[in-house]
Amino acid sequence: MSSFFASRIGIIVSGAIIGALAALLVLWGNPPNMGVCVACFTRDTAGALGLHRAAPVQYIRPELIGFVFGALLGALLFKEFKPRSGSAPIIRFVLGFFAIIGALVFLGCPWRAYLRLAGGDLNALLGIAGFIVGVAIGVFFLKRGYSLGRSRPTGTAVGLVMPAFALILLLLLVFRVSFGENAPIFFSKSGPGSLHAPILISLVVGIVAGFLAQRTRFCTMGAIRDVIIMRDFHLLSGVLAFIVAAFLVNLAIGKFHPGFAAQPIAHSNHLWNFLGMVLAGMSFALAGGCPGRQFFMAGGGDGDAAMFVFGMLVGAAFAHNFNLAGVPDKIVDGKLVVGGPSIWGQIAVIVGLIIVAAIGWTMREK
């Protein structure tokens, strides 16, 4: 069974299942072209916890909780649960922080970039192009010896931090815990945060995706990286299956609408779609995995990946507290108003590019 998941057919089947489920989640209630978006869902979760107060994007997303539980399950069943940490955790936090700022300027992580494409949102092409450039820059640093150093095996508690955090989030969600008037937990009444599939469906899809991804090492960044580094198409075949399956499901359920302008929860500000995802791609490449993969690794006991996830959570809060995130296109009086990031979002991307490049340049294996 282990060899099936490691095989080419294993990752293609798994990628297709995850892609199809992601597209179906929109039918079941998730926001358009956002069946699964690790960055957006981290942002929604940050909002639900009151770490930012952007009312339309506040909801504890059970898919992410499922990611952690599914990966934990896969790791435990196949004796791969290994608590480990110590590979420059604070740098991983910083990479997570800037990865999500870049992603939220574009309005989606690589997962959603692929899903947006599968839904006909052609702005995703700019985002994916930027993402590929970002990953290529990461590969450049890797080839000249970039390393965050070695992690070490450590106590079980380190490996259980992320599963415990996920469990607490699940309890807060299920019991809709309120900490007082105008206090968390917040649930959006309108906007993307108000659109969600039933909790149980989202959770189960997350667990299935987490399990399959833990077994197959599905990674939306590694897919690009491995092709650039060594023409290895293994992970890419999983991602292509993910996109094709989501596309076919979208066709079947009438959710494929090709075009650039006024796509759902997206903007057609091409330059910043591109640059935001350059920043995200670089950050994911230097952290060794896409945002989904960071959740899966954290569920499997990797404390450094958990630091990356917490970096994303804090980055998402900053993105909305400081108006860094991209604003979607709007139609006002029949005219298209192109969205995109504010000047502060643009500055954040530039600063992020400089800091992440500095990390890539200076962190070398001794």
Place this chain on the structure above:
Amino acid sequence: MAKVVDARGLSCPQPVLLARKAMEEGEFPIEVLVDTGTSRDNVSRVAQKAGFKVKVEEKEGGFVVKIEK
């Protein structure tokens, strides 16, 4: 004596890059030490794809990926 490449604790894709470097240097057999299933699978796949024989053994909570011509 096998050439030993210690890739334990390194993030993706460094174990694969180190294994590839060793394969390019051409000194066989090579023993790549890894500590996660992911690295074991990745190193094995890349070595097999390059046309080498691969054997995996468990050792001290990790794995030894043995690469031979």
